[in-house]
Amino acid sequence: MRVALREAFEARFGDRPRIYRAPGRVNLIGEHTDYNGGFVMPAAIEFATWAAVGERNDRSLVMYSENFGETAEFDLDHHGPRPRRHWSDYALGVAVMLERAGIELRGANLLIRSTVPVGAGLSSSAALEVAVSWALAPEPIDLTGRAKLCQRAEHEFAGVLCGIMDQFVACHARAGNALMLDCRSLEYQHVPVPRGLKIVIANSMVRHELASGEYNRRREQCAEAAVYFGKSLREVTEADLTRAKLPDPILRRARHVVTENARVLKAAAALDRGDLRALGELMYDSHRSLRDDFQVSCAELDTLVEIARGVEGVYGSRMTGGGFGGCTVSLVAEDRVDALRAAIKAGYPKAEVYVSDATGAAGPADL
Numbered sequence: 168m169r170v171a172l173r174e175a176f177e178a179r180f181g182d183r184p185r186i187y188r189a190p191g192r193v194n195l196i197g198e199h200t201d202y203n204g205g206f207v208m209p210a211a212i213e214f215a216t217w218a219a220v221g222e223r224n225d226r227s228l229v230m231y232s233e234n235f236g237e238t239a240e241f242d243l244d245h246h247g248p249r250p251r252r253h254w255s256d257y258a259l260g261v262a263v264m265l266e267r268a269g270i271e272l273r274g275a276n277l278l279i280r281s282t283v284p285v286g287a288g289l290s291s292s293a294a295l296e297v298a299v300s301w302a303l304a305p306e307p308i309d310l311t312g313r314a315k316l317c318q319r320a321e322h323e324f325a326g327v328l329c330g331i332m333d334q335f336v337a338c339h340a341r342a343g344n345a346l347m348l349d350c351r352s353l354e355y356q357h358v359p360v361p362r363g364l365k366i367v368i369a370n371s372m373v374r375h376e377l378a379s380g381e382y383n384r385r386r387e388q389c390a391e392a393a394v395y396f397g398k399s400l401r402e403v404t405e406a407d408l409t410r411a412k413l414p415d416p417i418l419r420r421a422r423h424v425v426t427e428n429a430r431v432l433k434a435a436a437a438l439d440r441g442d443l444r445a446l447g448e449l450m451y452d453s454h455r456s457l458r459d460d461f462q463v464s465c466a467e468l469d470t471l472v473e474i475a476r477g478v479e480g481v482y483g484s485r486m487t488g489g490g491f492g493g494c495t496v497s498l499v500a501e502d503r504v505d506a507l508r509a510a511i512k513a514g515y516p517k518a519e520v521y522v523s524d525a526t527g528a529a530g531p532a533d534l
């Protein structure tokens with residue numbers, strides 16, 4: 168058992184901290200739709216990042232990451248160019264964005280602890296950004312504003328042109344619920360996860376090199392399709408797709424986004440009427456579309472989905488997050504979780520399997 172975060176902070180910095188938590192997330196359906204103004208349905212998970220914070224009398228940020236065993240220090244008035252591809256980019260980025268939004272910061276000591284696996288597509292970066300934003304600015308900022316500010320930090324300081332899904336769900340999640348979000352209007356609804364249903368996450372333990380470069384490339388391809396259609400992919404219909412004269416990869420990218428948006432709406436309706444079979448089929452369809460049209464899956468993720476499909480009591484399974492490795496998500500009857508775990512261990516021994524309920528949003532915490 169590790170020492171409590173509060174005590175670890177006191178030992179390192181000599182005063183009593185305030186503590187904030189922000190969750191990782193898994194996306195049930197609606198992949199690569201957020202930056203196209205579409206629909207997503209993520210849920211916050213039990214893995215989270217905690218930030219313990221104490222004030223300083225200068226304008227320095229001193230951050231220690233327990234996971235990396237490393238301290239990073241910045242002067243808020245003089246910091247170098249980003250991105251440096253370092254965990255501290257995200258935290259410094261948030262500080263800079265808060266100041267840009269007119270929130271004047273004091274210096275701070277931060278101690279960061281995270282249980283979100285890094286590079287697994289479970290939003291360890293959004294959890295870090297949102298936890299740090301609470302630590303540096305706990306006074307109520309509107310939650311959507313907080314999510315947007317953290318997204319900007321990731322764009323400018325980490326160089327990943329991510330959508331709003333991860334930061335939004337970290338800020339707005341409700342325990343026991345998934346979050347159905349319209350990324351165009353940012354209107355959202357909490358959708359209860361039915362009792363007796365478990366979220367099982369299988370980590371392929373691979374992360375292909377191309378991940379962030381290919382992510383930005385997919386964004387550009389979607390933008391190219393949107394220019395062709397003269398409207399956002401959110402507005403494009405299946406009939407538009409049939410008539411379109413676009414080169415193959417661009418057309419496929421657009422087709423994924425258009426059909427995926429339709430699937431999220433159907434998934435929300437299926438959840439609403441408790442039709443888990445229909446929901447599960449939509450997850451398998453989503454995976455196929457990500458594999459064949461958006462081309463962001465990989466052999467390891469395909470294998471994990473096929474294993475899950477063969478287990479009775481699994482309603483649906485798909486890759487989750489940006490792709491090129493990372494995790495699959497399966498919705499499973501509670502009493503069949505062990506059977507799924509055993510099948511994964513047998514068919515893909517190097518996977519790690521996590522079982523989670525949907526958890527709540529970021530905020531003050533104790534640890």
Ligand code: GLA
Pocket residue numbers: 197198199200201202329330331332333488489490
């Ligand atoms: C990453 C991004 C999200 C989203 C997903 C794909 O997780 O951070 O904004 O685009 O990929 O759905």
